[in-house]
Amino acid sequence: MEAVIRQLSQTLRDAGASRAPLRIRGGGSKDFYGNPTAGETLSTLAYRGIIDYEPTELVITARAGTPLAEIEAALHDNGQMLAFEPPYFGGDATLGGCIAAGLSGPRRPYAGAARDLVLGVRMLDGNGADLKFGGQVMKNVAGYDVSRLMAGSMGTLGVILEVSLKTLPLPAAETTLHLNGEEAAAIRCFNEWAGTPMPISATVWRKGDIGVRLSGAHAAVEAAAKKLGGELVAPAAAAHFWRALRDHANCFFAGDLPLWRLSVKSTAPPLTLPGETLIEWNGALRWLKTDAPADAIRTAAARAGGHATLFRAADKSAGAFHPLSPALAQLHRKLKQTFDPAAILNRGRLYAEL
Amino acid sequence: MSSLDKPAPIDAVRQSKVAAALRAFLPTSAVLFSAEDVKPYECDGLSAFRQLPMVVALPENELQVQRVLQTCHQLQVPVVPRGAGTGLSGGALPLGNGVLLSLAKLMRIVEIDPLARTARVQPGVRNLAISEAAAPLGLYYAPDPSSQIACSIGGNVAENSGGMHCLKYGLTVHNILKLRAFTVEGELIEIGGDGLDAAGYDLLALLTGSEGLLAVITEVTVKLLPKPETAQCVLAAFDDVVKAGQAVANVIAAGIIPAGLEMMDKITTGAVEPFVNAGYPLDAAAILLCESDGTPREVAEEIARMTAVMQHSGATEVRVSRNEAERVRFWAGRKNAFPAAGRVSPDYYCMDGTIPKRALPRVLTAIADLSKEYGLRCMNVFHAGDGNLHPLILYDANKPGELARTEEFGARILKLSIDVGGTITGEHGVGVEKIDSMCDQFRAPELALFHAVKHAFDAQGLLNPGKAVPTLHRCAEFGRMHVHGGEEKFADIPRF
Ligand SMILES: Cc1cc2nc3c(=O)[nH]c(=O)nc-3n(C[C@H](O)[C@H](O)[C@H](O)COP(=O)(O)OP(=O)(O)OC[C@H]3O[C@@H](n4cnc5c(N)ncnc54)[C@H](O)[C@@H]3O)c2cc1C
Numbered sequence: 001m002e003a004v005i006r007q008l009s010q011t012l013r014d015a016g017a018s019r020a021p022l023r024i025r026g027g028g029s030k031d032f033y034g035n036p037t038a039g040e041t042l043s044t045l046a047y048r049g050i051i052d053y054e055p056t057e058l059v060i061t062a063r064a065g066t067p068l069a070e071i072e073a074a075l076h077d078n079g080q081m082l083a084f085e086p087p088y089f090g091g092d093a094t095l096g097g098c099i100a101a102g103l104s105g106p107r108r109p110y111a112g113a114a115r116d117l118v119l120g121v122r123m124l125d126g127n128g129a130d131l132k133f134g135g136q137v138m139k140n141v142a143g144y145d146v147s148r149l150m151a152g153s154m155g156t157l158g159v160i161l162e163v164s165l166k167t168l169p170l171p172a173a174e175t176t177l178h179l180n181g182e183e184a185a186a187i188r189c190f191n192e193w194a195g196t197p198m199p200i201s202a203t204v205w206r207k208g209d210i211g212v213r214l215s216g217a218h219a220a221v222e223a224a225a226k227k228l229g230g231e232l233v234a235p236a237a238a239a240h241f242w243r244a245l246r247d248h249a250n251c252f253f254a255g256d257l258p259l260w261r262l263s264v265k266s267t268a269p270p271l272t273l274p275g276e277t278l279i280e281w282n283g284a285l286r287w288l289k290t291d292a293p294a295d296a297i298r299t300a301a302a303r304a305g306g307h308a309t310l311f312r313a314a315d316k317s318a319g320a321f322h323p324l325s326p327a328l329a330q331l332h333r334k335l336k337q338t339f340d341p342a343a344i345l346n347r348g349r350l351y352a353e354l
Numbered sequence: 355m356s357s358l359d360k361p362a363p364i365d366a367v368r369q370s371k372v373a374a375a376l377r378a379f380l381p382t383s384a385v386l387f388s389a390e391d392v393k394p395y396e397c398d399g400l401s402a403f404r405q406l407p408m409v410v411a412l413p414e415n416e417l418q419v420q421r422v423l424q425t426c427h428q429l430q431v432p433v434v435p436r437g438a439g440t441g442l443s444g445g446a447l448p449l450g451n452g453v454l455l456s457l458a459k460l461m462r463i464v465e466i467d468p469l470a471r472t473a474r475v476q477p478g479v480r481n482l483a484i485s486e487a488a489a490p491l492g493l494y495y496a497p498d499p500s501s502q503i504a505c506s507i508g509g510n511v512a513e514n515s516g517g518m519h520c521l522k523y524g525l526t527v528h529n530i531l532k533l534r535a536f537t538v539e540g541e542l543i544e545i546g547g548d549g550l551d552a553a554g555y556d557l558l559a560l561l562t563g564s565e566g567l568l569a570v571i572t573e574v575t576v577k578l579l580p581k582p583e584t585a586q587c588v589l590a591a592f593d594d595v596v597k598a599g600q601a602v603a604n605v606i607a608a609g610i611i612p613a614g615l616e617m618m619d620k621i622t623t624g625a626v627e628p629f630v631n632a633g634y635p636l637d638a639a640a641i642l643l644c645e646s647d648g649t650p651r652e653v654a655e656e657i658a659r660m661t662a663v664m665q666h667s668g669a670t671e672v673r674v675s676r677n678e679a680e681r682v683r684f685w686a687g688r689k690n691a692f693p694a695a696g697r698v699s700p701d702y703y704c705m706d707g708t709i710p711k712r713a714l715p716r717v718l719t720a721i722a723d724l725s726k727e728y729g730l731r732c733m734n735v736f737h738a739g740d741g742n743l744h745p746l747i748l749y750d751a752n753k754p755g756e757l758a759r760t761e762e763f764g765a766r767i768l769k770l771s772i773d774v775g776g777t778i779t780g781e782h783g784v785g786v787e788k789i790d791s792m793c794d795q796f797r798a799p800e801l802a803l804f805h806a807v808k809h810a811f812d813a814q815g816l817l818n819p820g821k822a823v824p825t826l827h828r829c830a831e832f833g834r835m836h837v838h839g840g841e842e843k844f845a846d847i848p849r850f
Contacts, residue, residue, distance in 0.1 A: 054710070141780065145514070217651075266546065307553040
């Protein structure tokens with residue numbers, strides 16, 4: 001396996017010398033995400049496998065090319081899970097791509113995001129240097145937190161080789177409820193519920209329908225289900241429902257209209273933008289299918305305390321990601337220059353100038 | 355670094371020039387430089403290291419902070435940010451040629467949003483003050499360092515502080531949403547957002563734990579959580595430290611994430627009991643405190659499972675707190691472990707390595723051996739659930755050579771933490787204290803990258819210089835630079 005790393009490192013050094021861009025790719029399940037990027041493909045698939053998994057340490061370490069499904073299966077066998085409920089967007093999703101994209105699923109507001117559970121990384125920077133940050137322990141403040149910086153950096157700072165993630169026990173009980181409510185009322189309810197000790201692990205609203213998942217100790221789940229009311233969803237149907245939501249496999253996400261992801265303050269009132277909305281994360285995540293102009297959407301998201309990503313669209317000329325303030329854009333350029341001085345890694349995938 | 359390094363002298367001409375420049379916009383009382391006025395700032399919680407600052411600046415608002423930074427940058431004066439000064443690694447140790455920038459007067463809770471469950475606060479607000487302000491709303495701020503009555507939220511962010519409850523509720527980095535901060539040049543940066551993520555690189559994570567080297571934080575938006583309805587604690591005694599360590603692993607293996615899981619060894623219980631009268635079983639080799647919180651039914655269910663695990667793991671005694679007063683009494687000893695160390699010994703030195711839990715028996719045995727070797731007593735009290743050790747080495751600074759021996763003992767514990775796959779610091783930071791141990795934990799390429807990250811924020815190295823990351827030159831001199839496979843990587847990188 002170390003030979004694979006030497007090979008990858010050599011490829012990076014050669015590309016750096018000729019300033020030839022590289023496109024880092026795992027399973028390709030997130031090819032659609034971010035801005036288009038040019039260059040030879042640098043595949044991580046050869047560097048795969050779980051390196052270390054000790055359930056009582058609550059830590060798993062695996063290579064970037066390891067299929068996410070393999071990791072989740074190993075955890076499941078030991079009664080554990082990746083609490084951020086990573087979206088796959090396709091069966092071939094790998095760990096490296098999952099962390100580089102930094103996306104999290106329905107459980108995110110309650111159990112943390114991908115970045116929250118990252119404990120350490122081994123990576124190659126743009127010079128091909130083999131670097132290790134963080135580690136396999138829960139608490140570690142030695143040096144800057146480069147591991148978490150890698151989460152969501154879209155491969156523009158380095159090639160992730162290995163990741164250590166915190167794992168959590170599977171909840172003892174899980175129940176899904178179906179309720180009804182209009183958008184503004186649903187947002188209000190989600191936030192009020194989040195202020196009580198109910199073990200909510202997912203929320204969704206769409207067109208008058210509300211879904212709530214409860215996960216935790218039997219007693220807590222039962223008590224909360226009684227308090228919330230609504231109708232119980234059969235366990236198999238519920239599992240299917242949340243998985244489809246996580247992977248955008250339900251009918252809301254079908255069709256050719258551009259799909260926007262608005263990450264906003266959870267209490268922000270319904271955004272008055274044309275198009276269809278689906279809400280998750282207590283109101284903090286709003287998916288919008290619309291052909292409204294990018295500027296209008298980004299202005300609305302910023303007003304709601306957040307940012308808007310053009311998630312899926314045939315035309316991404318408006319830029320996949322929300323523009324940065326000049327001060328932050330400058331820091332981004334400097335960090336890119338630090339990690340990848342020849343600017344060969346996923347050029348432009350995050351922002352045109354990175 | 356050693357505490358025996360001599361303090362730097364202060365240049366009086368430069369001092370009056372810098373003080374005058376700051377007094378152009380700060381009230382006279384907010385710019386201190388006479389030796390007696392600046393004396394209270396000569397050290398943080400790591401009092402073995404002392405240095406008088408050239409000037410202390412005490413701005414009251416964000417605009418003044420910005421102007422202090424702009425002025426210092428113009429005059430090319432290094433700046434050391436300081437919160438409440440409770441840090442345990444010398445992160446806020448002043449510089450004899452620098453300005454100590456205290457954020458303590460920025461202590462307003464700007465806004466609490468009960469529905470969104472957030473609080474927007476200035477950096478000098480004390481950790482506990484946030485929970486106190488949120489309490490009437492049924493909310494609290496989860497990270498609870500033992501120093502929470504005193505330490506500031508700005509310091510918490512700069513150190514990525516943890517607490518008793520971080521196994522279940524996370525560290526500072528998991529509980530903040532947004533920062534306002536100023537670069538060393540005085541430029542405002544807004545990081546994070548009101549949503550759960552932000553566009554671009556995760557600078558919120560990068561700044562958290564950066565020990566005041568990247569930017570000065572002037573406002574923090576934290577998440578608030580609903581207060582658990584109730585909490586209960588299991589106290590389990592073991593006749594063997596290894597068994598106690600195994601019990602910790604068994605709790606996790608049973609799928610339980612306790613609200614707190616702490617261990618104290620026999621020396622510790624013996625030291626704290628006379629002060630807190632918690633009724634600890636003093637003949638036990640180690641005791642565990644294992645807490646459950648939530649709704650009453652949830653807690654009852656979990657406490658039953660915890661009790662069963664402790665019994666299966668060979669506990670010689672298991673007690674469950676019967677009421678809130680008893681629960682508080684169980685914790686009293688743990689919370690007072692540091693002060694107790696201060697009472698049974700003239701001085702103590704607190705270490706902070708984190709190790710994989712499976713290495714607990716090995717490391718505890720090795721610490722006991724080192725304790726004999728150095729002839730210094732050591733109390734072990736720690737966050738067992740996440741493997742974060744706090745060995746307290748007891749010493750007497752007035753006895754010649756004892757401090758030096760203590761520091762060496764401490765450095766060996768840190769080396770041991772690295773050797774078993776852990777880290778030299780779980781929550782107290784590197785500061786000046788563990789800077790040489792960084793040469794053990796990281797190799798030249800990683801250290802070089804840290805310096806490059808610093809350079810991206812602060813090209814001239816004027817913000818809290820000399821802390822957290824050792825120069826490659828220092829590591830080389832120290833003789834600890836790791837050379838892998840006989841070849842030194844990046845031979846062409848300048849040794850800072
Ligand atoms: C008795 C005792 C118990 C403790 N228990 C714990 C514990 O359980 N868990 C834990 O994690 N820590 C603990 N600590 C350590 C300490 O309290 C924490 O590190 C705390 O976060 C420091 O906060 P402070 O405001 O005192 O920061 P300071 O000591 O003033 O500064 C700490 C660092 O932060 C920087 N800094 C401060 N404010 C800012 C700002 N606004 N912007 C940029 N940089 C800034 C400083 O430059 C310095 O590097 C304990 C300390 C004591 C004395």
